[in-house]
Amino acid sequence: MAGELEGKVSIITGGGSGMGRSSALMFAREGAAVAIADVNDEGGEQVAAQIEDSGGNALFVHTDTSSEADVLNVVSKTVEKFGRLDSMVTAAGISYANYVEGDEATDPFLHPETATILNKPTERWQKVIDVNLTGVMLCAREAARQMVAEGHGGTIVNFSSIAAYGPSPGIMDYCVAKVGVVMLTRCFAVEFGPHGIRVNAVAPGPIDTPMTASLQRTGALQQQSGALPLGRMAQPEEVAEAVLFFTSDRSSYVTGKTLGVDGGTNTV
């Protein structure tokens, strides 16, 4: 049986780790050529190599999604190599400002006192908004521009979070960015629907990825997810399945929606 994305071309930001990585591998298995856009060169190269090794088509492009030039670059590199663009997945994200560098001294979960609204410096807010909100806007917009120019429609799947619905101390910037992604998704759906471009989002709950490693070390994530209706955290593949659903024709009449993949977290 042919894969669900046979002949399609996708860009996956944050494809070098966690849920972006799972989505990239799943999309490749379903027949899509995948461009991985990440600041994480090691992870991104590794995922691209893994796809190529299993007979798929992949490309890694070092990309900071908060840089307009980088985003333009990955879109044009992808189209140059694979001839078209059908799908964008914006999984790149950070939970706190120095996240990518892994600087735990600024981890709001480990040092809540430095991360209160009163104490967190403006630059950290700015960094989280730049990557998690403006970065999503840039990637979604440039993908939509390309798809409109190609004239065949397409799909965009953004990454929001349960944090979009539940204010959480220490990550005010993150919560605000993620609720922005919910509305951005709706606005894009309205503008690009007539072009046959569907735009949806997933809002993951606690997922077992490097992003939650410090929370898992303290036991906080296990405690939080144990209290959920499904009583556990999830593997990144469980979110990738929802991303695949939104990308495939199976969701042909779904647009503007944010689906919680969260074990029953009390949201909408």
Next chain:
Amino acid sequence: MAGELEGKVSIVTGGGSGMGRSTALMFAREGSAVAIADVNDEGGEQVAAQIEDSGGNALFMHTDVSSEQDVLNVVAETAAKFGRLDSMVTAAGISYARYVEGDDETDPFLHPELATNLNKPTEAWQKVIDVNLTGVMLCAREAARQMVNEGHGGTIVNFASINAYNPSPILTDYSVSKAGVVMLTRCFAVEFGPHGIRVNAVAPGPIETPMLARVHRAQVSGGDPWGNVPLQRTAQPEEVAEAVLFLTSDRSSYVTGKTLGVDGGISTV
């Protein structure tokens, strides 16, 4: 490749028409045995026969979902015939009180003046709430009871509507019943999550089924009535059935308590 629901047993209410029918056929294609519960004997029998004819397993049970006894019967009969229950889909619904009888005089789309809150009789409200809300509760509850007893988890997918979010003056009863389904879905998800039972809903927009045909019929011409839908069209029932299948299959293993709009982008949540 094996189907996604191989070895599973499902009940689909309203399986004799529209989206319930599409769901029943799709589930059967994916390997599930399907019990069709409907007041519409002709439609229900026909769908069951179609499934059997293509080599699947099906059962039709005349069922009024607003009758507790009927719901108990269909669950018992299904478990007796197919040995278990894994999934319940509650697609049975009516858009206005006498829908099943097809009495045009009470069609709110043809006679909006009769359907305002000031003018609609209490029985009309009661009937819509009985079928669309209490009926969903009964079916979901009895399915959950059966699944808890069997001890292997399962899924429930309810049918809400975009009207759950958008008030429609001639469809107060309908809109309220559907908003209730959204909350019922969340309440059930919380209670049954620990049993491994996931409970979700779909909220369809304008879908080309007999239900929508009545809206079309009443539409006074002029302009494209779906021009405000971002995807600029209505949808086929199969497009909703795909979402029901997603929420029933293991592909949605961490999704529960959610209502997914399948509505072409109509502004909801």
